[in-house]
Amino acid sequence: MRLEPGEQVIVSARPHAGPLVKQVLLAVLACAAGGFALGFLGRDTVPAALADWTPVLAPTVAVLVVLVLVRFCLPAVLRWNAARYVLTNRRLIQRRGVLRRQEHDLPLASVYQLEARQGILQRMQRSGTLRIDLGRGRVIDYPAVPEVHRFKSIVLATIEDLPMTVMFDGVDIEGSTGYDEWSGNE
DSSP: OOOOTTOOEEEEEOOOSGGGHHHHHHHHHHHHHHHHHHHHHTSTTOOHHHHTTHHHHHHHHHHHHHHHIIIIIHHHHHHHHHOEEEEESSEEEEEEOSSSOEEEEEEGGGOOEEEEEOOHHHHHHTEEEEEEEEETTEEEEEEEEETHHHHHHHHHHHHHTSOHHHHTTTOOOSSOOTHHHHHTOO
């Protein structure tokens, strides 16, 4: 991520890990089931029909557990680890992707309205979705934002700190004395 001259990072955060609960539970269950199966196959009192197949079944169980972990758990963790929400003094950046990186830049001057949305589980975890309204029906959702209300207040404070010239397409409203010349009241 390249910053423009004079741009500073205010907050850099990963999405909340709450959406990874299913993958973590699957990993725990797969490892537990694999451990149970390997323990069962390693017993002295294993049935005779399975005793002959133990040298084949034990590696098969281990390979199946690794396949479940690699196929269903690891990609979600890698995607989560690669994702970032970065707030600078000029823009809000959302980065995603492991192999194919996607980066979405949003100038803070274009933000019309911010809304924090939380379900009951998200409230318990203090995470949520930050909905950014850009006006004219354009809405962007940033899901699983950690400390969503705090992040929203930091974004609002950063927007308030923007110079007025940025907010109004380069027209200096505060220091302009030429307004009286335009109005005809001389």
